[in-house]
Amino acid sequence: SSSPRRSCPRASGPLSSSPASHALPLSRQEQAQGTVLKVLVSFKSSEIEQAVNSLDRNGIDLLMKYIYKGFEKPTENSSAILLQWHEKALAVGGLGSIVRVLTARKTV
Amino acid sequence: MAYHSFLLEPISCHAWNKDRTRKYGSTISPLCLTGIDWAPESNRLVTCGTDRNAYVWTLKGNVWKPTLVILRINRAARCVKWSPKENKFAVGSGSRLISICYFEQENDWWVCKHIKKPIRSTVLSLDWHPNNVLLAAGSCDFKCRIFSAYIKEVEERPSPTPWGSKMPFGELMFESSSSCGWVHSICFSASGTRVAWVSHDSTLCLADANKKMAVASLCTETLPLLAVTFITENSLVAAGHDCYPMLFTYEEGQGTLTFGGKLDVPKQNSQRGLTARERFQNLDKKASSDTANATLDTLHKNSIRHGLQISVLVGGKANCSQFCTTGMDGGMSIWDVKSLESALKDLRIK
Numbered sequence: 001s002s003s004p005r006r007s008c009p010r011a012s013g014p015l016s017s018s019p020a021s022h023a024l025p026l027s028r029q030e031q032a033q034g035t036v037l038k039v040l041v042s043f044k045s046s047e048i049e050q051a052v053n054s055l056d057r058n059g060i061d062l063l064m065k066y067i068y069k070g071f072e073k074p075t076e077n078s079s080a081i082l083l084q085w086h087e088k089a090l091a092v093g094g095l096g097s098i099v100r101v102l103t104a105r106k107t108v
Numbered sequence: 109m110a111y112h113s114f115l116l117e118p119i120s121c122h123a124w125n126k127d128r129t130r131k132y133g134s135t136i137s138p139l140c141l142t143g144i145d146w147a148p149e150s151n152r153l154v155t156c157g158t159d160r161n162a163y164v165w166t167l168k169g170n171v172w173k174p175t176l177v178i179l180r181i182n183r184a185a186r187c188v189k190w191s192p193k194e195n196k197f198a199v200g201s202g203s204r205l206i207s208i209c210y211f212e213q214e215n216d217w218w219v220c221k222h223i224k225k226p227i228r229s230t231v232l233s234l235d236w237h238p239n240n241v242l243l244a245a246g247s248c249d250f251k252c253r254i255f256s257a258y259i260k261e262v263e264e265r266p267s268p269t270p271w272g273s274k275m276p277f278g279e280l281m282f283e284s285s286s287s288c289g290w291v292h293s294i295c296f297s298a299s300g301t302r303v304a305w306v307s308h309d310s311t312l313c314l315a316d317a318n319k320k321m322a323v324a325s326l327c328t329e330t331l332p333l334l335a336v337t338f339i340t341e342n343s344l345v346a347a348g349h350d351c352y353p354m355l356f357t358y359e360e361g362q363g364t365l366t367f368g369g370k371l372d373v374p375k376q377n378s379q380r381g382l383t384a385r386e387r388f389q390n391l392d393k394k395a396s397s398d399t400a401n402a403t404l405d406t407l408h409k410n411s412i413r414h415g416l417q418i419s420v421l422v423g424g425k426a427n428c429s430q431f432c433t434t435g436m437d438g439g440m441s442i443w444d445v446k447s448l449e450s451a452l453k454d455l456r457i458k
Contacts (some may be wrong), residue, residue: 013454055128058327061327094328095310095329095330096310096328096331097329099308099309099310099326099331100288100310100311103308105288
């Protein structure tokens with residue numbers, strides 16, 4: 001059965017015979033998610049607050065969306081650092097920024 | 109400020125009479141009353157409810173006599189407002205339309221006309237423009253709209269306004285672009301040139317007809333707001349799930365909305381509440397996510413709920429000196445603007 005979120009159907013030709021045949025082409029949205037998560041996880045704890053303070057209101061809202069998307073798809077140790085990002089973003093954006101993650105029509 | 113407690117049941121709506129000496133609550137009908145409004149000049153009430161009807165109440169001696177108004181809707185009515193001249197009232201409903209009701213002298217009954225297009229979901233809130241014709245409506249389809257509710261049977265053609273000159277019945281004069289939340293409450297300024305609304309995505313927006321209907325919006329740091337009113341042409345008070353009213357200021361020159369401060373002073377410094385990380389740590393240590401900070405330090409212990417519009421008591425929307433809030437905790441508070449200004453040093457009401 002095909003996963004509705006994959007943008008390409010499962011290829012049965014060359015792709016399936018290669019060693020990385022389980023790695024299907026990702027949609028652009030998933031690529032963006034992966035990139036942002038890699039960036040967030042690469043920060044040192046001490047650097048997070050400064051990064052958050054450099055964002056404007058829209059930036060904070062967007063960050064919150066990516067944080068929650070990151071929680072949805074945890075990788076090894078990602079949740080721990082995301083919790084730190086969450087704490088700092090919440091301090092600036094308040095509960096309103098979380099509300100807007102829940103009500104957003106466009107997901108990240 | 110004064111706090112009154114009516115602990116029996118939540119007050120689901122309130123209405124004030126002309127000299128603000130009497131407050132009418134929703135205990136009269138066994139059915140779920142969703143909206144009530146008092147016409148101060150003619151001393152009549154209008155109510156609407158989940159029974160899909162509206163009633164106009166007139167005082168005969170000591171008794172209120174209801175007159176049924178058929179709204180021709182197949183879902184619950186949600187909100188009702190008398191027009192400024194009190195010769196019409198508007199009802200918003202789950203039928204995704206607005207019923208504009210007026211009295212037909214020849215047949216001695218109330219009739220209604222419908223405004224439907226392009227409303228796509230329940231109408232949660234209504235407010236009339238001072239010209240008695242334009243009506244603002246907030247809906248669950250995430251939009252704020254201004255319609256003409258011109259009824260030629262009861263009034264003269266309206267003169268042009270900054271919202272437009274042609275106002276046939278049902279004409280859409282303004283429609284906001286989609287926010288991401290149900291529009292809980294909507295309010296015209298006293299002059300009618302501005303309209304403000306609050307949505308479930310924790311935003312406050314304002315459209316200024318004098319600036320070609322440009323919309324200023326503010327993403328708040330709070331839980332969603334449920335009620336909003338102008339207290340001057342530039343200042344708004346709003347309240348919602350955070351249980352305290354707050355002040356917002358509109359800067360016309362820059363076209364911006366800013367947060368002006370909380371209007372409820374907690375008894376002690378309330379902590380922010382646990383961060384997500386602390387919650388997980390507690391879960392780890394004590395096998396419970398401790399909610400020790402759950403008690404609210406605000407005057408209202410429960411949401412200042414939809415249907416309990418913040419009401420201006422004294423001074424009108426241009427120069428309000430007293431306003432009233434009601435909450436799901438069964439309480440009603442009266443707020444004095446001058447006292448708030450002197451008590452909260454950074455408060456500036458423009």
